[in-house]
Amino acid sequence: MKQFRTIFSFELRNYFKNKFFVGTTVFLMILIAVIMFFPKISGLLKSGTSEQKDAQQILLYAEDPEMEKTAETAFAQAFPDYHVSLAEGEEEIISRVKSGAADCGFWIKSDSEYVYYVNNRTMYDYNTEIADEVLRGIAQMRALTGSGMSIEQAGSILSVPVNHTVKTIGKDQSQNFFYTYIMIFALYMVILLYGQMVSTSVATEKSSRAMELLITSADPVSMMFGKVIAACLAGLIQLLCIFGTAFLLFNITRTDWQDNRIVTSIFDMPLHLLLFMLLFFALGFFIYAFLYGAVGSTVSRLEDINTAIMPITFLFIIAFIVVMTAMGSGQVDTVPMLVCSFIPFTSPMAMFTRIAMSTVPAWQVAVSVGLLGISVIGIGVLAARIYRVGVLLYGTAPKPAELLRMIRKG
Amino acid sequence: MKLELRELCKNFGTHQVLKGVSLKAESGTAVGLLGRNGAGKTTTLRILMNVFPADSGEILLDGKPIDYQKTGIGYLPEERGLYPKKIIRDQLIYFAELKGMSRSDAAAAVDRWLERLDMKEYSGKKLDSLSKGNQQKIQLITAVAHDPDIVILDEPFSGLDPVSAELLKEVVREEMRLGKIILFSSHQMNYIEEFCNEIAILNGGNIVLEGNLREIRHRHAGNALVVRSPEQEEICRYYNGRASLAEDGSLRITLADPRDRYREMRLVTEKWAVDEIRVFEPSLNDIFVQYTKNQI
Numbered sequence: 182m183k184q185f186r187t188i189f190s191f192e193l194r195n196y197f198k199n200k201f202f203v204g205t206t207v208f209l210m211i212l213i214a215v216i217m218f219f220p221k222i223s224g225l226l227k228s229g230t231s232e233q234k235d236a237q238q239i240l241l242y243a244e245d246p247e248m249e250k251t252a253e254t255a256f257a258q259a260f261p262d263y264h265v266s267l268a269e270g271e272e273e274i275i276s277r278v279k280s281g282a283a284d285c286g287f288w289i290k291s292d293s294e295y296v297y298y299v300n301n302r303t304m305y306d307y308n309t310e311i312a313d314e315v316l317r318g319i320a321q322m323r324a325l326t327g328s329g330m331s332i333e334q335a336g337s338i339l340s341v342p343v344n345h346t347v348k349t350i351g352k353d354q355s356q357n358f359f360y361t362y363i364m365i366f367a368l369y370m371v372i373l374l375y376g377q378m379v380s381t382s383v384a385t386e387k388s389s390r391a392m393e394l395l396i397t398s399a400d401p402v403s404m405m406f407g408k409v410i411a412a413c414l415a416g417l418i419q420l421l422c423i424f425g426t427a428f429l430l431f432n433i434t435r436t437d438w439q440d441n442r443i444v445t446s447i448f449d450m451p452l453h454l455l456l457f458m459l460l461f462f463a464l465g466f467f468i469y470a471f472l473y474g475a476v477g478s479t480v481s482r483l484e485d486i487n488t489a490i491m492p493i494t495f496l497f498i499i500a501f502i503v504v505m506t507a508m509g510s511g512q513v514d515t516v517p518m519l520v521c522s523f524i525p526f527t528s529p530m531a532m533f534t535r536i537a538m539s540t541v542p543a544w545q546v547a548v549s550v551g552l553l554g555i556s557v558i559g560i561g562v563l564a565a566r567i568y569r570v571g572v573l574l575y576g577t578a579p580k581p582a583e584l585l586r587m588i589r590k591g
Numbered sequence: 592m593k594l595e596l597r598e599l600c601k602n603f604g605t606h607q608v609l610k611g612v613s614l615k616a617e618s619g620t621a622v623g624l625l626g627r628n629g630a631g632k633t634t635t636l637r638i639l640m641n642v643f644p645a646d647s648g649e650i651l652l653d654g655k656p657i658d659y660q661k662t663g664i665g666y667l668p669e670e671r672g673l674y675p676k677k678i679i680r681d682q683l684i685y686f687a688e689l690k691g692m693s694r695s696d697a698a699a700a701v702d703r704w705l706e707r708l709d710m711k712e713y714s715g716k717k718l719d720s721l722s723k724g725n726q727q728k729i730q731l732i733t734a735v736a737h738d739p740d741i742v743i744l745d746e747p748f749s750g751l752d753p754v755s756a757e758l759l760k761e762v763v764r765e766e767m768r769l770g771k772i773i774l775f776s777s778h779q780m781n782y783i784e785e786f787c788n789e790i791a792i793l794n795g796g797n798i799v800l801e802g803n804l805r806e807i808r809h810r811h812a813g814n815a816l817v818v819r820s821p822e823q824e825e826i827c828r829y830y831n832g833r834a835s836l837a838e839d840g841s842l843r844i845t846l847a848d849p850r851d852r853y854r855e856m857r858l859v860t861e862k863w864a865v866d867e868i869r870v871f872e873p874s875l876n877d878i879f880v881q882y883t884k885n886q887i
Contacts (some may be wrong), residue, residue, distance in 0.1 A: 189689045
């Protein structure tokens with residue numbers, strides 16, 4: 182136990198003495214601070230300038246003057262963030278959109294036909310859908326007034342207020358998508374980064390021959406566990422610093438963010454999810470870091486490390502892709518996700534995503550965590566055995582079957 | 592303290608690396624473990640350091656199985672290496688702590704050794720900023736700082752300049768005076784001869800020769816005479832083919848039968864003027880080559 186403590190504190194101290202580690206953490210904290218204060222900074226800059234930037238512009242042109250007038254009013258209501266102005270014709274729309282003087286333009290040919298002009302269309306451009314609605318409303322209004330109804334009557338028919346209340350029995354993905362996304366991404370980055378750091382650390386000790394002394398001074402289980410747990414804690418501390426800064430600054434600048442649903446939803450993460458996040462982070466981290474450490478012990482030169490760890494990295498990337506695809510589609514309880522949430526290599530991300538974005542039966546969570554826990558112990562012991570054999574081998578890295586044979590024979 | 596390795600055997604797969612290695616060493620003595628590359632020296636040392644167990648055989652300290660919790664072992668590996676990018680003092684304390692010392696004791700011992708080896712000024716520097724010789728000194732501290740009972744030195748003089756070699760010799764002598772058991776593995780026979788009272792030669796996983804170095808040399812003496820004489824040419828002619836000039840200028844007379852050595856000595860001294868005549872004792876190198884030239 183003393184050896185474990187010694188190795189653990191030595192490794193942890195090394196992280197805190199590592200300029201890159203400290204520098205990256207400080208940089209990310211500053212970056213978070215800049216982001217969190219951005220609305221304030223931007224507000225100050227705006228108030229400091231006398232000429233504000235023009236609002237976004239929509240150009241409108243219709244051959245029928247009556248239609249043009251109606252459409253101008255309706256478009257102004259439908260696009261509240263835009264300034265709607267009239268154009269002389271199609272050419273003006275094209276030239277102004279192309280020059281950037283206007284964001285987009287509509288040539289209304291009739292109440293059922295129009296042309297939309299935009300320079301570079303983004304993936305999230307929903308203007309045509311809004312315009313469809315607007316023109317459909319105009320057409321309906323015209324039809325109703327044409328059949329003898331007054332404008333008021335037609336208006337009241339077309340805009341019957343509908344009140345609705347949403348009662349989410351399970352989880353509301355529109356609320357939890359963003360923090361789940363950020364947490365999964367953080368999990369992915371930290372496990373990949375620190376796992377590789379463990380692996381590089383072992384390989385460095387071997388290539389620098391410090392291992393010759395280490396193997397005669399400490400038992401491999403203490404060495405492996407000391408390294409991995411120190412890396413896990415260093416990763417957690419780094420995350421805590423970054424997210425802690427974000428949380429603290431969000432509370433200071435909360436009023437500036439109240440209109441931003443994405444940001445507010447991220448910081449409204451429930452405590453139980455945070456605890457699940459920590460649990461899956463630790464277990465997922467251990468499982469991969471043990472593997473990375475074991476693989477690191479089988480290579481003799483640092484330049485061989487990338488090739489050696491590639492299969493583990495691929496495994497992890499596959500898990501990440503499965504989870505991200507499921508999150509993107511909004512279907513987190515699909516069969517692949519269900520299977521992945523019980524496989525120890527994929528469950529840290531898959532089960533966490535399901536818990537965050539869906540309703541998972543308690544037994545499934547218990548089984549997943551149980552399997553993961555058992556696997557961590559099993560892989561930890563196996564990794565220590567590989568490590569014990571691997572650190573004594575120099576030259577070409579052994580093949581997995583060869584390695585297993587050596588482990589069996591002690 | 593008496594260390595005894597008894598009938599150690601070790602196989603790696605189908606390859607039998609040790610075939611019953613036995614060795615004895617006592618406090619205050621240095622034992623030279625000799626052998627060609629691949630003879631099993633490192634495997635023997637690793638078993639002794641509990642890196643992996645022997646398939647059979649035992650290691651006894653004062654007649655009882657060695658207790659690694661209570662027995663300190665210091666090791667200077669042949670393949671030198673520490674953490675090149677880490678602060679020297681920090682890593683020395685780390686290794687001493689791994690060997691069971693408390694942090695404060697480790698720090699005090701490390702400072703004492705840094706002072707002793709004139710390395711105090713480098714304690715806050717990174718290892719890779721030192722010259723190779725100074726790095727060797729730092730490596731030596733890792734082997735002795737925790738005050739071990741057994742010190743294993745694997746090729747300790749390789750790459751050392753004469754001044755550093757003298758310093759190392761001084762340290763080894765002091766450790767012997769303190770009653771430590773020193774195990775010395777080296778191909779540099781002159782150092783073995785200088786330090787080791789006992790030697791063991793490993794060949795193909797077996798100890799092929801073991802014992803007191805002086806006795807071994809004496810046992811292997813007698814098949815030749817060393818003669819220095821102003822009449823060496825006449826002696827050479829007389830012994831026609833059995834006498835040859837050695838590198839040091841003396842005459843080496845090979846005897847047909849070692850039992851005749853005193854009769855031959857008398858004959859030479861009676862017939863010619865002789866400045867020096869003695870029975871030839873082979874060097875350790877000669878003995879080593881004799882026992883290991885046909886590695887199994």
